Amino acid sequence: MELDHPSNYDGLAYGMVIAGHFHERDTYSTVRPDGMSDWLITYTLGGEGYFEAEGCELRVRAGDVTLLKPGTPHRYGTPQGKSWHFVWAHFTGGFMDANLLPLDALTIRQIEQQAVRERIYHAFLRILSDSRERGPYWHELCLGALREVLMLLAKQQTSGFDPRIEETLYLLAQRMQETVRVEELAHSVGLSASRLSHLFKENTGESIVEALNRMRIKQAALLLAHTNRNATEAAHDVGFQNYNHFTRQFRKYIGVTPSEYSQSLRSKEQRPN
Structure with a gap:
């Protein structure tokens, strides 16, 4: 001792x-x-x-x-x-x-x-x-x-989330640029795909796909606001392979299209103090 x-x-x-x-x-x-x-x-x-x-x-x-x-x-x-x-x-x-x-x-x-x-x-x-x-x-x-x-x-x-949902959110953020499959996520956290989908919706109020798209769009908006990336480049950077789908999701979560968002940012920059 x-x-x-x-x-x-x-x-x-x-x-x-x-x-x-x-x-x-x-x-x-x-x-x-x-x-x-x-x-x-x-x-x-x-x-x-x-x-x-x-x-x-x-x-x-x-x-x-x-x-x-x-x-x-x-x-x-x-x-x-x-x-x-x-x-x-x-x-x-x-x-x-x-x-x-x-x-x-x-x-x-x-x-x-x-x-x-x-x-x-x-x-x-x-x-x-x-x-x-x-x-x-x-x-x-x-x-x-x-x-x-x-x-x-x-x-x-x-x-307040179930630990397996916390793990899933982390994996979504980590794999944002990849093609995410619910079956693979479920295997990683030790659940069936159907059980994970139900538990995720119950904990977060949104589906796994909705959560992933929200993460991607928020990141894309940050890239447009704080880097020289254009909308096509930002869409690719966050994992969207289809630009039209990216535009629809951008409008859903931000309220405007990527081009309208970029134009509003440029207008603010050019506005005199």
Whole structure:
């Protein structure tokens, strides 16, 4: 058993970030009867671990993000007969947006979407690399990656969507330029095509095709407004193969045709201040 106290970290400068990547057997245990002076965040990659705080023991498994608040007496480790594979980071909250930090002493969030799991994992990889390299702006880079993880947790709490629909929306945005097939999306999120279509409509109020077209048109409008792309180029950039279809969808979501939209933008630019 490792008996660890917050004083072990007191020598670190205010705002320091330290991180690690552990794969521990069931002999691993950390006890802090007085809590810590900083936050602890862990992300379980595999196996099983436990956290005990305020008289309650909770298990963590792959996809679980855990946050321990400063000053919380606790213990954590690997359950008997198990192994625990996880990444972790200690950080002080003074440099972090207060609204992103939980109020509870111990917070455990299960991340079900594969895309979000991958983003969190890669954020931790950046934290590990930057905190060890200590190159220029290493601290700011670590905080940026930590903030990304916390914002992903906050997004999950506030969206209200089924995790599989969140995953589908991410895949639509990621594959915007491609020909998107509902069957492939359904396979990616572990549903049948009919079940995904029903659940998507129930959660978002629109069909998968409508959501994709809305994303594409909003992106096309941004390209027309802020780049030198013309309407034909913008249509191709966002995945429309048929320009007439693009025009119809543009009018549906923006209220005017692409040419009318571009003309209104040029008029605004030429208008004297």
